[in-house]
Amino acid sequence: MELILMVENHGNLFIIPSSIEQLENVPFLLEEQKKLLYNIKYFIVENEKVSRKTIKELNLKTKLQSIMLFKHNDILSNLDKYFIPIYNGEDMGLLSDSGTPCIADPGSKIVEYAHLKNIKIQPLVGPSxxxxxxxxxxxxxxxxxxxxxxxxxxxxxxxxxxxxxxxxxxxxxxxxxxxxxxxxxxxxxxxxxxxxxxxxxxxxxxxxxxxxxxxxxxxxxxxxxxxxxxxxxxxxxxx
Amino acid sequence: MELILMVENHGNLFIIPSSIEQLENVPFLLEEQKKLLYNIKYFIVENEKVSRKTIKELNLKTKLQSIMLFKHNDILSNLDKYFIPIYNGEDMGLLSDSGTPCIADPGSKIVEYAHLKNIKIQPLVGPSxxxxxxxxxxxxxxxxxxxxxxxxxxxxxxxxxxxxxxxxxxxxxxxxxxxxxxxxxxxxxxxxxxxxxxxxxxxxxxxxxxxxxxxxxxxxxxxxxxxxxxxxxxxxxxx
CATH class of the missing domain: 3.30.950.10 (Tetrapyrrole methylase, C-terminal domain)
Structure with missing residues (x-):
């Protein structure tokens, strides 16, 4: 018997790598993974301008509703506000500016908080x-x-x-x-x-x-x- | 002025990640990268059976000519034999059984030798x-x-x-x-x-x-x- 509690009506948090080279149009995601992201309307990002470009390349099927900028120095207790769409059952994406979020890049506090709230995390394959x-x-x-x-x-x-x-x-x-x-x-x-x-x-x-x-x-x-x-x-x- | 010598008529060595999960059919390569591999006829691999499955998923355009198995305990001076197609101008692929070659997986000796011979190395994005x-x-x-x-x-x-x-x-x-x-x-x-x-x-x-x-x-x-x-x-x- 396993005692993992995942809150079923919560959305998932997708951790989405982006292109390492932002000046050239270098592909960065598997087609099959892009399909998982088509319906995402809410993103937590490091930088709005860079992320708008990445999100454009994801070719979202539905209209983007909101981009939330997280601050590097946010403390854990301040992070709840980013997760409101997830609590309402919407999937969300986490993006940093280049390559893999959380690794030599910000984002890990967001993921740490998601674990505390038993939100399902889905890391995607991409360039590191x-x-x-x-x-x-x-x-x-x-x-x-x-x-x-x-x-x-x-x-x-x-x-x-x-x-x-x-x-x-x-x-x-x-x-x-x-x-x-x-x-x-x-x-x-x-x-x-x-x-x-x-x-x-x-x-x-x-x-x-x-x-x-x-x-x-x-x-x-x-x-x-x-x-x-x-x-x-x-x-x-x-x- | 830069003094890098790359032997121009040599082929390239592509380092190719494969699926982490070999039992399910999980996609593992960007479409744009797969195109770079279409014409490869020669592979250096860890295990023949597993690699045949991976190579099948690459959908090669040309007929596979040869799969060369490298031994974990090969010493540098014994590695030259694997590179004959590259010396003849053919691109080659390096594959390990699961995930990324050379990282928690064999293959780095092959890459080390390729550097010694000024062969161009191209690492591909994949699951780690x-x-x-x-x-x-x-x-x-x-x-x-x-x-x-x-x-x-x-x-x-x-x-x-x-x-x-x-x-x-x-x-x-x-x-x-x-x-x-x-x-x-x-x-x-x-x-x-x-x-x-x-x-x-x-x-x-x-x-x-x-x-x-x-x-x-x-x-x-x-x-x-x-x-x-x-x-x-x-x-x-x-x-």
Missing amino acids: SIILSLMASGFNGQNFKFHGYIPKNSHDKENYIKKMMRSIQKERETQIFIETPYRNQKLLNDLVKILDKKIRLCLAINLTSSKERIICDSIENWAHKKINVDKQLCIFLIN | SIILSLMASGFNGQNFKFHGYIPKNSHDKENYIKKMMRSIQKERETQIFIETPYRNQKLLNDLVKILDKKIRLCLAINLTSSKERIICDSIENWAHKKINVDKQLCIFLIN
Whole structure:
């Protein structure tokens, strides 16, 4: 006997990935999943303008009724207001600006609250730059760590990079991280300076777009490469 | 000036995710990606029988010429034989049995070798149970660690679980891991016994299938749940 309580007359919360590359028209959802979304009239989103574009690509069958913007710093007890359509039996969609909501992107507080209220969550398959870059790196994918942004301050950054290197040497664990695009070149230079020559670095640049490039090599060889990663969407992996 | 050498007359290596749930006919690839694969005649795969089924769903336009099985314990210097079609200008596909190749699944040695030979890698968007479960958990997705399988031995396992708990308490880092399906129930019981009452545990069960269930709660509340996870595909997340 199982004691899960799902409130039957509530709607579902669909977690909807969007395109990683918002400038090009890159497809991002399975046709079969799009069909699940045709009747959704209410969305909880990170940014209205970006989300209107994504929602347009979903080709909704019914008229969009409302887009609710959630705030990154909303506390749990303030979230109830977003769920009124769900309480009235309507399905809702959760969208962030690029790629997968809740992962290196906001949204997890909304999902946490939905669990508290026994609302059914349905995550949809879509592009994740973390997964795409790890698949394409050839690095260890049996255990890995995603750090998000690493420290900005030079001293803390150097210590952090050295700590990641020790996890590679100890457990072969792949380390994955990101940086604000305009600081990518600086981070690349720092990595080449700080890491041991045998450590391998993979950059996955502009994933899913026509300008996608995946470059993996030892730090020793990176020192001679002249790759410009400034202001480009970039995932860093070391192993 | 950029000094990347891609051998122009070589084919590309497509890394192709497959269905997580092989028993049901669950769609797993974007239509636009399927079109990129129509002309592929050569595949490097983990298991022939499973892959024949996946390849059938790709609806290849040309006749399949060859399926090459790679061995998990192949060493880098033995891998050249798989790439002969690519050297002859043919695109190839890399497939594992379920979900994403190279991530909690074999394949990364093949990709590592392809990088050494300057072969262009194209990862395709598809279902990843790690990403789907993390999106749907409501847990911290800004930094997380995937462990693969944790130790089997009782003593080592207990220490490992306690170490994961410290990473949560120190950095709020979500911990993600898996177990052989027939040991899932034992692991669930151990987690409830070992973890602090306030730690939250999420189980994502049978993802993408009609039997998908995502259950997140505190250890305190899990102690009273009667959920049977034996012999089911299950991702464990704690936060």
